Amino acid sequence: MNxxxxxxxxxxxxxxxxxxxxxxxxxxxxxxxxTRLEKRSIRRLSDDDLLxxxxxxxxxxxxxxxARDTSLDRSLITYLEQLxxxxxxxxxxxQTPASRQIGRFFARSWPESxxxxxxxxxxxxxxxAGAAFVSYFLIRADPSWFYAMIPQGLAxxxxxxxxxxxLRSTLYEGEKDWLGVFATFLFTxxxxxxxxxxxLGFAFAVPTVLLIxxxxxxxGAFVAVFAAKGLGLNVAAWLMxxxxxxxxxxCISGAAGIRIGMAIAFPGRLSRMDAVVAxxxxxxxxxxxxxxxxxxxxxLEGVGRQTITNDGLRALIGSAALAGWLVYFYAWRPRxxxxxx
Amino acid sequence: xxxxxxxxxxLKRTFITPExxxxxxxxxxxxxxxxxxxxxFIAMIIVLVVVTIALALMAVPGSDKFxxxxxxxxxxxxxxxxxSLFEMGTRGATPGKRLMGLRVVARDGARLTGAAVIARNxxxxxxxxxxxxxxxxxxxxGTADTFLVLFALLWSxxxxxxxxxxxxxxxxxxxxxxxxxxxxxxxxxxxxxxxxGYRPRRTFPEHALxxxxxxxxxxxxxxxxxxxxxxxxxxxxxxxxxxxxxxDGDDYGFLSDYYAALCxxxxxxxxxxxxxENKFE
Numbered sequence: 001m002n003x004x005x006x007x008x009x010x011x012x013x014x015x016x017x018x019x020x021x022x023x024x025x026x027x028x029x030x031x032x033x034x035t036r037l038e039k040r041s042i043r044r045l046s047d048d049d050l051l052x053x054x055x056x057x058x059x060x061x062x063x064x065x066x067a068r069d070t071s072l073d074r075s076l077i078t079y080l081e082q083l084x085x086x087x088x089x090x091x092x093x094x095q096t097p098a099s100r101q102i103g104r105f106f107a108r109s110w111p112e113s114x115x116x117x118x119x120x121x122x123x124x125x126x127x128x129a130g131a132a133f134v135s136y137f138l139i140r141a142d143p144s145w146f147y148a149m150i151p152q153g154l155a156x157x158x159x160x161x162x163x164x165x166x167l168r169s170t171l172y173e174g175e176k177d178w179l180g181v182f183a184t185f186l187f188t189x190x191x192x193x194x195x196x197x198x199x200l201g202f203a204f205a206v207p208t209v210l211l212i213x214x215x216x217x218x219x220g221a222f223v224a225v226f227a228a229k230g231l232g233l234n235v236a237a238w239l240m241x242x243x244x245x246x247x248x249x250x251c252i253s254g255a256a257g258i259r260i261g262m263a264i265a266f267p268g269r270l271s272r273m274d275a276v277v278a279x280x281x282x283x284x285x286x287x288x289x290x291x292x293x294x295x296x297x298x299x300l301e302g303v304g305r306q307t308i309t310n311d312g313l314r315a316l317i318g319s320a321a322l323a324g325w326l327v328y329f330y331a332w333r334p335r336x337x338x339x340x341x
Numbered sequence: 342x343x344x345x346x347x348x349x350x351x352l353k354r355t356f357i358t359p360e361x362x363x364x365x366x367x368x369x370x371x372x373x374x375x376x377x378x379x380x381x382f383i384a385m386i387i388v389l390v391v392v393t394i395a396l397a398l399m400a401v402p403g404s405d406k407f408x409x410x411x412x413x414x415x416x417x418x419x420x421x422x423x424x425s426l427f428e429m430g431t432r433g434a435t436p437g438k439r440l441m442g443l444r445v446v447a448r449d450g451a452r453l454t455g456a457a458v459i460a461r462n463x464x465x466x467x468x469x470x471x472x473x474x475x476x477x478x479x480x481x482x483g484t485a486d487t488f489l490v491l492f493a494l495l496w497s498x499x500x501x502x503x504x505x506x507x508x509x510x511x512x513x514x515x516x517x518x519x520x521x522x523x524x525x526x527x528x529x530x531x532x533x534x535x536x537x538g539y540r541p542r543r544t545f546p547e548h549a550l551x552x553x554x555x556x557x558x559x560x561x562x563x564x565x566x567x568x569x570x571x572x573x574x575x576x577x578x579x580x581x582x583x584x585x586x587x588x589d590g591d592d593y594g595f596l597s598d599y600y601a602a603l604c605x606x607x608x609x610x611x612x613x614x615x616x617x618e619n620k621f622e
Binding site: 013014015016017020024027028031038058061062064065069070071072073074075076078079081082083084085086088089092101105109113178180181184185187188191192195196198199200202203260273276277279280281282283284285287288 | 358359360362364365366406407409410413414416417421432433444446448451452454455456457459460463464465466467471513516517518519525526527528529530531533534535536555558559562563566601604605607608611612
């Protein structure tokens, strides 16, 4: 101020220069930290670096705001935008550790999301039961309906023309050599269907509902075939050991799809986009959970059912599994749910 | 060049950080999204082939059941887990996306959750895998007729081109999960064009500086940074002609001095709230 002429010569001509001189050390330090983070994991940064990171990020972010308002140096603004974005992803994009996420999933997210779609789940259960009853009574009245509903390959000879002895043998004499493979195949196949019925919900849930109805009809058809030969209770036990878990899982995945379809069709007070996103995220957790349920069902079906041939024990295991799921989803409320996190 | 700039501006999206600053993210273009998917798809097929061969070699008599179980589980994880598991990682991108410089981000600016990643990738089942496996199955059985092929193509086509029909380039999966895919780029801190300290500069009369606005200034900045001699000659000649200034033989020096003077003038305008966007204002 005392020497105006000298000051005029020394003062930077444009804001960008002044700005670069004052802050470029901070920006470059942040860039260095972010580059290291992008290359390796967060644990490679020292404690000092980690403490420094948010402060440098905020400095750079405010540099960006100021630069946008006062500077016309385009490449400087671009640089600050991209550096801030990279730092943002490192700071806010970092996921909580996998172990904590998995813990959270089992303790909170999974039961909560299943509870959130209870109406749709109930609807699917009723739909399955209704379809099963309809096909049961149709086939009891006129066995030829069976051939219209069940493809030959799936039936594997278990159709109305089969003898009681043959039907009985399919219930108690399983293939014992390939148990593990059978269980794995059932698990991956059913899980794929669960994921389908979630995704198909996007088409206003119509294909999902059809899938659920068909599932119920197959159920009723098989029971009808066995019941006609006086094997009703036996087939019920045969189905129950894994079916309680498997059918419940299919119903939940169907419910997940229906939730998405309903959110698209009837968004309610939210905007359609927001409604779909909220539904999609809740439904995705429920659907991911059904994959776990189906893994357990696969084990029960592929291994448990083939080795346990006692009807009472089969029914007991199936009921216990169902009770376990019901308690886990609807009755059990972990205490940590109250802490709001 | 100009069309590219305009297109890029079309893909810029407001993205407010919790600190309240707009990062102006750039969405991934349809081309790079498709490229990333193709890379991932080919990588998955390569992994499948390599693992299958490795398992086939490993299989000794008696272990065939175990190997079958491994293969079935491996196939399931590869098909359903490739995208989800990679995107749940800290990079928020599959290998294909990383190569194309893409990243999955939650649209609301919050942290990308596992639920969102699962939702966006489960939708791939109906977008890609359903028509593919349907077609594959029917072809294997020899029952694929023209109608079915057309239907499968149409079905995939609707979902395939879905991103082109909305301005945010959202896949159906992005729509359901509340995510979008952004371009991540790294810019280097460039040198200061004006510099500080005293050095002799050309001075320009008022009428010469009144010619241009911010858009022209930033175009000039680009020309100076690119340092392409023919562009510099052309731009210098244009400015001299317009402002009727004499040619002193040093085009680059002339342009950088003109840039500094014009920048200082426009910035002074900014300080008093006069923002001149281009030469027409």
